[in-house]
Amino acid sequence: MAYISTSKVIAPRPKSVIAWMVQGFMIAKERRVLAQLTPEQLSDIGLTSHEAQLEAARPVWDLPALSRRP
Template structure:
């Protein structure tokens, strides 16, 4: 059996172009949907109306940190 050992793995590629644009539109769509949820749905996911409104008001370039990795 042959084994290959990688001592210096390549760093992850940065995301460019169309992928970033599609992610930004997706994030905007999700935030708009969050803003339209009623009180019962917000209670189901465990956030308040104020938290939902604050998240929905964020600009599209203010993405969650885990998206930027």
């Protein structure tokens, strides 16, 4: 499970390329769900509609928290 903040996705580093791909697609699915949340639901998790749309628009390979970890 990834945790979405206003700045980046924080997720455990995958052990293999396959694991990285699976995790990337799981995060993409979470982004699609995020795009469908109501303003009230977004408020509950501390996001604005604009922040949610920015996160949801990121491509599947855009996982900076995964690629920047040592």
